[in-house]
Amino acid sequence: MAWIVENRREQSARTSDTPYLTDELKNHLREKYFPRYPTKRAVLMPALHLVQHTYGWIPMQAIEELAEFLEIAPAEALDTATFYEEYWLKPKGKYLIGVCRSLACEICRGQELTDHLRRKLGVEPGETTPDGRFTLIEMECLGSCGTAPVALVNEVLHEELTPEKLDRIIASLPEDPHDYKDPSVTWETEKAGH
Amino acid sequence: MTPEELQKVAIIEQESQEQYDHRIHVCMAAGCLSNRADLVKQQLEKQIAANGLERRCTVKGVGCMGLCAAGPLVSIQPKGIMYQEVKPTDAPDIIQTLDKAPIERLRCDTAMPFFKEQKKVVLENCGLIDPERVEEYIAVGGYQGLLKALTEMQPAEVIEEVTRSGLRGRGGAGFPTGLKWSTVAKAQHPDGRKFVICNADEGDPGAFMDRSVLESDPHRILEGMAIAAYAVGATQGYLYVRAEYPLAVKRLKQAIRQAERLALLGNNIFGTPFSFNVDIRLGAGAFVCGEETALIASIEGKRGQPRPRPPFPAESGLWGCPTLINNVETFANIPPILRNGGEWFAQIGTEKSKGTKVFALAGRVKNTGLIEVPMGIPLRRIIFDIGGGIPDGRKFKAVQTGGPSGGCLPERFLDMPVDYESLMQAGSIMGSGGMIVMDDTSCMVDVARYFMEFCMSESCGKCVPCRVGTAQMHDLLVKIIEKRATDSDVRLLNELCDMVQSTSLCGLGQTAPNPVLSTLRYFPEEYEALVQAGREREAAGSNGSAMHVAPQLKPNSTQPQAHVDSEVTP
Structure with missing residues (x-):
């Protein structure tokens, strides 16, 4: 039920001092994905897959960093990330x-x-x-x-x-x-x- | 790549195959693989090496041969011998008898109806070629359709050919493909951009034909998309694949790399001005993204929610540009239509439903797996001849077609021809081609509840009728199954079906009531028995006596449950 919302007001997005969206990941997105799409927002889903592939899940902080990188509002990035069931917004097992x-x-x-x-x-x-x-x-x-x-x-x-x-x-x-x-x-x- | 080079690749590949006296094909599709087809292949290779037969025999992994129930399958070409349920320990015998009579104990009868009743167009290469080698696809005529389109035909002629074939969309709705293509071809956008999208977000429970085609013959889809792009004037294509199909995704990625390397995708294909690129888009577990406007929103990076139509994607789709969206199986039909002509295709099938259809046979039937039959074949021949009937001596009860958008058909429809119109008239739909056969142990109310639970959890929540209606209908079905329902609950269920069907925004909601409506129509006695049991229980409860209480069904409503106490099944 993709429309059920979770109260995240008490949650802090910032959990790590080092960014999840490393320069290496940014370069990968810039080179492999930016040329293929007319908008940066269209790169959001592949980027979320990439973060999940790298860390096993998608931390809130990474969503915020992605929003900044793709020049969209953090709320827009969160809106997309929470709609799809296969994005893990909490850590999962190996x-x-x-x-x-x-x-x-x-x-x-x-x-x-x-x-x-x-x-x-x-x-x-x-x-x-x-x-x-x-x-x-x-x-x-x-x-x-x-x-x-x-x-x-x-x-x-x-x-x-x-x-x-x-x-x-x-x-x-x-x-x-x-x-x-x-x-x-x-x-x-x-x-x-x- | 030039046309001559394409020919050369085909000839070299054909010759390299013909130099072997025996070509052993081992099915490496998911079904056989789970029965360790990889070990069978390994042992066969070892045996060939041990007997010094490398120059006379070759072993290769191929895509799905169809009879998944009897895997692992091995076929020996060009003799055409087929072995079933092969174990790694059978390898020495198979190699020893290559020049002799086949081994009877392993022999799979290729004259049985499972093979004879089928007609393969979409699946023609499945089980014959190695899906990981583009050369093999080229050797069996691959990319010839694209070559013909680009070098001998105008885009309008390609559309005419597709129109002549009578092909209708295989995603479920059956919209005429030629008409869709010509709409996109005519549509204009200020900056001239158009897109082609392949909908491979196969999510209907019980359907797996798209996965199998993508895994067994991925180049076929790329060729179909390229032909479509040429016809409508697009230069960019997106393949939207479910993330739950990791093997299909891997095969497609590799196929795209191979096609780009051979310049079968990219700029100036076959030396013509036509350029076309394909990118894969991974879904992330949202069933509703199979709906075309939701799929477009998803590619744009948004929530996968549908929007009202018109405007249709053919006029205003991806980023507002004219966009052609077809299903995997529709694209898979395009290369043979171009190679053999639209008239050839139109000869197969019925007057209004041309060609063949791939069905995924599953559930309580002996031969589960993928089959391809001409349109118009009676259900009985699919289930009893090709499918081999119901196992364990049980009785046929119903067949569910079209997944959560379809319905359950009882025995009296077994002689009905399978085509778009007949299925619709009977209260079901063709859908993408899933067929789940049920025997007399299945409770139809529970089947309806299962599909309603699916629709409820997959509803995107944008429109109220679907978001709230599916949840309410689900609750009512649970109430009926738990024998707590009254006659007014059944009436309310009927009303809700009508309301959700006529007021939902997209196909998910509009068709969600179908499984309920069809079971109410054809199996009313099962609903009645449960409601009656509820009445009795209430009566017994009010006298303070529990004597006539029927045995309880498993009350846990959150678990899908198809095996139900036989007392509720008449």
Whole structure:
């Protein structure tokens, strides 16, 4: 429900003395994105993705810095950032496990996966484990209904899942999430953001 | 790249493939991959090396072969043998028998209706080419449609060809594509800018055809977009993809890089004055961005909220410029229409719905996966012949088409031809092509509640009927399922359906009541049984006796729940 607003009056946007939007990130945006769009505001969404990719989430301070950089009001940047569910405005775990909660998965016992993870990780959907390793969420249709039930672990889709299969996947995750790659992508060209 | 160079790439690639006696294709689409198709491929490669067959055999990963339920799938070309449920340990046998008779225990019957009833246009390359190599796309005729358009046709002739084909938008509404293109072509903007947008924000629960096409044949979409850009006079394209499809995004990024390297995108394509660039835009988890005006707002960097139409994007879209927005599958149909002509395409399908349609079969059906059939094929043939019917000896109850904008059709519609008009008349819609089959264990009221919950949580909140109406309808459905509802609640639900349908701003709200309306129409007895149970409970409650209370349904309304006690299903 993108229209539900949170009271942020008590929140301070400033949390760090060093800027989140580093010169390196600014240069990346200037070179890769500014030439492609007629307005700076159009760069806001890719920029939010870039910040999230870099830090794992989007701090309020980064939204303020982005607004200044893109020459829009902080409120405008916040307005966009809060509308989209996939922007994390609070820290999330190293691994984001998104279980599909769509009808096709539901028919194929997808709920068991969430229940299993609830018990195993000791968190409710939307919460992060105390060690900061896992965040559990339920997601809308992941577009793989033919092989339901499915879940997305960071950027890798896992299908025809069972609680046991999930256990094996979780046990095999590398310490550093950057080492976790999709086995079907045979090339290595991913750079930060784009 | 010149036309001659394109030909040369195609010939070199064809020759390099033909030098092998056996080309082994391993399906590396998400479905097979989750059953470790990558290990199967690895073992096959090892076996070839161990037997010194590198010069006679090659192994490659290909996109989705369709029969996801029987993965991992392996096919051996040019013999056309197909193996199913292959394990890494089967690799030695497969390699040993290459020159002999195929292995019967692994054999997948390619004469079964799943393969024979299908007609592939959009999916023609899926499962045949390696989506990560542009050369393979070129070798099977890729970019020939663009070449023909740029070098032999005027933009108006391209639009004529598309109009002649009778192609209608595959995103769900079925608007004639040729008409949309000509509107954008005619529209003018003071600074002359126009845009082409590919809507790949596939979000309907149960639909996954766009993801599969993007992952299995990404160049096809780029070619379709380039042809459209030439026809309407645009030079910049945006591909708006869901962030939930990381593999599709990676494949598209790579395809764009390859096309730019070969100058199939960029300036002066094929030495003509035509220039075209494509950029990827990542969504961020908002279903409503599939609505065209919301998608445009999102590209502009704003909240993804729709605005009233007119003006339509064709006249005033992205940054106020004329903008062409088509769905992935619509663009995927364009290259073959240009290659084979509009008349060829118009021969497939029915009078008003031309061509083929890709459907995503899911739910309680034996062969789940992607299928492509000519328009007009009866539902029964899709579900029972191609889909193989209902598993575990259960009985067919309903098929849900069109996701949250569609409806549930009961058994008596099984012989209805599948086309835009027939589905609409029956109270559902074609939608993007999701088909969720349900057996007699599913509760239809709960299915309606599930979709209403989806619409409620995805409503952008801009207009009141959708924001408040979906929440109210959801509450009423929960009340009915929990057997607390009265007759007046059902009446109110009907009224709300009518109000939300006729007063919402965009398609999300206007079609949100469809799942409720269609289940009320075709499965009234299920609503009645629940309301009756409520009446009985109330009566029992007022006498202070709990004797006739029916067993409780799981009362937790926030959890989607399709398996419901059989006592509510007649």
